[in-house]
Amino acid sequence: MLNYVNLSTPFGLLIAVIGRAEVRRGEHGLVYAHGYRIRFPVAGAFTVGNVVLTAHEEGYLTGALLRHEARHATQYAFCVGLPMLPLYILAVLVSVVVTGHPASWNLFERLAGLDDGGYPRHPSRWRRRTLE
Secondary structure, eight states: OHHHHTSHHHHHHHHHHHTTOEEEEOGGGOEEEESOOOOOSOSSOEEETTEEEESSOTTOSOHHHHHHHHHHHHHHHHTTSTTHHHHHHHHHHHHHHHHSSTTTTOHHHHHHOHHHHTOOOOOOHHHHHHHO
8 A cells, every 4th residue: 555655556557567567456556557568678577666577478467476465565665765766776876796696685675585585696896806
């Protein structure tokens, strides 16, 4: 409910409509948007508010990946909605600087579960240098 009030879920629904995704009610208050046609962002799935968007067909959002995306919905509530977007971009930049990968040190991806999201665990660039 919080993500409807903070406008992140309505924004996610707008993105789903623009991306011509098929929207349906999902589990745990989530909304699934399958068949998203815009090629950005490059991800198997991504979440805006309580809307989980994917280019894949129905049945893709299950198990660990669905739990990962549900955690992102909770993060939107904790970030009071849309402020999560610039915070997430900042987390991507930090992760790229530290590891060269957008998710490995991204606070939001780590809290959502890197393994559940299918992301690798890269060490920091500085740690790699000391190990060589």
